[in-house]
Amino acid sequence: MTSSGKQLHLNLFIYPDGHHEAAWRHPDSETDRILDISYYQELAQRAEAAKFDAVFFADGPSLAENIQYAARFRLEPITVMTAIVAATERIGVIGTASTTYTEPYNLARQLSALDHLSKGRAGWNIVTTGAANAALNFGLDAHPLHRDRYERAEEYVDVITKLWDSWEDDAVVADRESGIFADPGKIHRVDHVGKHFRVAGPLNAPRSPQGRPVYVQAGSSEDGRAFAARWAEAIFTAHQTLGSAQEFYADIKHRAQAQGRDPRGLKVLPGISPFIGSTAKEAEDLHQQLNDLTQPGYSLAQLNRLTGVDLSAYDLDGPFPREVIDADEERSEGSRFQLVLDIVEREDPTLRQLCHRLAGARGHRVFTGTPDQVADTIQDWAEHGAADGFNVMPPWLPGGIEVFIDEVVPILRRRGLFRTEYTGRTLRDHLGLARPASQYAPRPTKETA
Ligand SMILES: Cc1cc2nc3c(=O)[nH]c(=O)nc-3n(C[C@H](O)[C@H](O)[C@H](O)COP(=O)(O)O)c2cc1C
DSSP states (O other), X not given: OOTTSOOOEEEEEEOTTOSSTTGGGSTTOOGGGXXXXXXXXXXXXXXXXXXXXXXXXXXXXXXXXXXXXXXXXXXXXXXXXXXXXXXXXXXXXXEEEEXXXXXXXXXXXXXXXXXXXXXXXXXEEEEOOOOGGXXXXXXXXXXXXXXHHHHHHHHHHHHHHHHHHSBXXXXXXXXXXXXXXXXXXXXXXXXXXXXXXXXXXXXXXXXXXXXXXXXXXXXXXXXXXXXXXXXXXXXEXXXXXXXXXXXXXXXXXXXXXXXXXXXXXXXXXXXXXXXXXXXXXXXXHHHHXXXXXXXXXXXXXXXXHHHSSOOTTSOTTSBOOGGGOOTTSOOTTXXXXXXXXXXXXXXXXXXXXXXXXXXXXXXXXXXXXXXXXXXXXXXXXXXXXXXXXXXXXXXSTTHHHHHIIXXXXXXXXXXXXXXXXXXXXXXXXHHTOOOOOOTTSOOOOTTTO
């Protein structure tokens, strides 16, 4: 139990072979299995046995430029999650879907089905899609501007929420005697007409066990924060320092309160990618071992995408060419760019050192240490207003999560910081989130409340 008496939430953030960009070259990685569903089912079963809240899958509807050097392909998350819920009982499944490159009615059906089939374990990571090259796969010449993507996202979530609410919880009657299956009076058209969408509804499936999937979001820019304060129930975020995590945490909780929301109904989960050794030196060596396997071609391509500048002509062992960066230029991933600049300002790294700083987890926090040191830093952030839990990002898989579960989770439990048993069945139960009522259902009166 933290000083504020809360228990932490832990997600396993699954990237095919792990989060370090050279993970697939790690001798213990299982690269030959990353297109085999049993690989993902086993990872989820492992995390479930450790009583994690959820497994999480990122996504983007386009191929990353640097596939040459790393297993950065994407299996469509909802398909993978459906296979995972068939092989698990309690663990939540959170998947990413874009509000820019999908249609609300289709996604409403997919996630409603997943929530039904998982008996209430679905979560949706709402992104506007950072990868600009996705536009070319959807008949567009250019990626919509950041603010336009968020404007569409706002209307998108409004529409899809209406669709998930369009059946009241007791609309299904299923009375064989009378032959009545559903009460049409409790199934509502949504008749949404807006700038981006026109949707009649209702959804063509009953309301799911959680009412709606858990709304997760991962933006950190001004637009991202405003959107999160309005809709998000869990927020994934990337921070290098306690200070920036505390600022984000306080700001997002304050914004939610300003929206009339209870700040406890919004869980903040920074990412942490832990290199764990029996000594700090051993952990450092593990980190260096993977950094030594990086390929400048990959690292620079990632830096180019984040900074919007081609840095491949610069001396890798020279200073980061601060002068070529136009800080005011529109960038598809505003907050991640700022994070890179903060590292440059704070640490004055060479290009190679910066590439290695980002190689671990694309700007999320990489931590090297003993199991106690990892538990200490997790407790520190949780007890100092920086986190309600963490997205655990194993540098390589499956080994990187096995050592965290075997070595760190028992310490967190001894300190009363993490559950020993699930107390509920749904993802909302695990996260301590209320089940939302349908906006079309009659408000409970004193008598019916
Ligand atoms: C933990 C985490 C996971 C993310 N997953 C995705 C993803 O799967 N797909 C995607 O396009 N962007 C993803 N992003 C990027 C965000 O959606 C967003 O573009 C980025 O954080 C920039 O924030 P902004 O939109 O507020 O500028 C992720 C970010 C974080 C912190």
